[in-house]
Amino acid sequence: MLDDRKLAVLRAIVEDYVSTNEPVGSKALAERHNLNVSPATVRNDMAALEEQGYIAQPHTSAGRVPTDKGYRLFVDKLSQIKPLSSAERRAIETFLAGAVDLDDVVTRTVRLLAQLTRQVAVVQYPALSQSTVRHLELVPLTDRRVMFVLITNTGRVEQRVIELPETIEESRIAHLRAVLNACLDGCGLNQVPDQISDLPERLPVEDRPAAATILSVLLETLVERHDEKIVFAGAANLAGADFTTGLRDVLEALEEQVVLMRLLGETSDMPTTLTVRIGSENPYTGLRGTSLVATGYGSGARLGVLGPTRMDYPVTMGAVRAVARYVSQILAAS
């Protein structure tokens, strides 16, 4: 159905269109890539490719442009991920090495990725549910209020100020803290509810109201942050590109945590392989016209790059993969 030459033609069309941003015609194609056939032959192949929906022409008598289906074939079969130059690798290393805490890692990563790909980078914070409790702290503020701080093994910190139902002495708080830590230390966050379910019963009666309040806050923290924060950078890189769908929609999508979440998250069966979602394959209408290249990193979180469907997939995929690996490495080390 599609012989080798037709595939070569498709590949050439994608490459040319990506680099010039103009519909590519048979003549230029036959010249620039040494296919050793005449434009007429190329035209025949193009007709076949168009027939099957891999390319399209914007108007009669204009060159051809890849369709989403064409890009899909290109990504799946016709391209190889391009490794980064050693200069780029060094840049990544030095840039990420200076990070001081988790926040900083995420911020630096998203900027780095945006700069490297000249597109919009999207990074999800490592999810709480994948991590374990490293420490839980209760800090008395007044006799009716305590500050609750939860520290995870990924370096993430969650805090809340809790208003207690009754006054409580510091020593009791300290005791409560000790019990909680003994019970939860090293425990996976998704196991926390099981661990603490029978905890109140093991406490002196007078501590139970306070404990109940604190535990409910703890549980709340876990579920609330279950859908995690996503940050992006490089929106300025959108300014040049033109989307079928309008810049506004894209910017709106980027500020909608929920949309981004679905975008990144919906393909987490194989966490460390690259996912590419092209144009209309995207779940959100505003993002037709954009493609996402994403992958998992660390333990369960995801990061990626959003750009026009007309993007340089091999290079982008190389950058995303490389950055994801470096970040994973850094997170594992700390």
Added chain:
Amino acid sequence: MLDDRKLAVLRAIVEDYVSTNEPVGSKALAERHNLNVSPATVRNDMAALEEQGYIAQPHTSAGRVPTDKGYRLFVDKLSQIKPLSSAERRAIETFLAGAVDLDDVVTRTVRLLAQLTRQVAVVQYPALSQSTVRHLELVPLTDRRVMFVLITNTGRVEQRVIELPETIEESRIAHLRAVLNACLDGCGLNQVPDQISDLPERLPVEDRPAAATILSVLLETLVERHDEKIVFAGAANLAGADFTTGLRDVLEALEEQVVLMRLLGETSDMPTTLTVRIGSENPYTGLRGTSLVATGYGSGARLGVLGPTRMDYPVTMGAVRAVARYVSQILAAS
């Protein structure tokens, strides 16, 4: 030099131009605002206003458009801040009331402000230097590493993992923590360096290396975060507007913390009054073409709205002021 009617004409020009986004001519002006004079008279006044640089015409034989100088006069003398409708007030209250921690307050604020003004909102995190130490926690992780957590009265939490020069027992850590807290509790962050300068001398010799490391991290935390984080929202609202300077520059500026910092910060002599910076008054070239309406909130931090110079100043100023007040109130209460 500028009699009352000329000022009225300027005001009318600004108002019309803001609402229609088209150069406003003498005829339409005389009709729509009941100035009770003929177009010819208005023309004379316009000529005078143009002479003095308050308005300009894009081309010969087009209507007039306010200049930055014109907007300046309008903001300073000709307009009154427009209070919010009670529906809007309620919206603010309910939207901000649900915030659970400082992060959440800031996130909600910036979104609220963007939505309310349909422009880009910019919010600076409350600065550390303005706050006081509420608690300082040291959590032993292994025998060579401790996690350092600093909690301030504004609810902000800073944490670092510290690698110690030598192993240290938990009890010593606990002691160190007690000493540190006794020394620093309630102390303003900018006084911390003085407070801890002679601390090592008061400790047993064997604790000093560890203490030195920890103290240096503490100091580092203070200076590093002295320039604080700024977040923005509502970039999608830029999509419609057109700037003389190009959308790309504006987006770039928004992602440059340093630029934003200067933008918001440079007028902090009168923290709780509204600052308006119009077009070319902005420090950064990419932001000619945009105006900033900002004010202080809480204790020393700032928030504001960035939009085209052609913005509805009275309404925007009303929204910024109202939001700043509500947020301050919430921060003070917690």
Added chain:
DNA sequence: CTTGGCACTCGGGAACACAGAGTGCTAGAC
């Protein structure tokens, strides 16, 4: 000082022609 009248200017849209790129098709070459 204000007003009505008038000539002038200029931007933007409509109509039009034209060059160039690219196509599809068909007939011949290998």
Added chain:
DNA sequence: GTCTAGCACTCTGTGTTCCCGAGTGCCAAG
């Protein structure tokens, strides 16, 4: 059977011209 060459055709984009209308500046009269 596959490739190639040639040719007629179809578009889009661009440049040109023309004209309308909004808006101005100026002047003379109220």
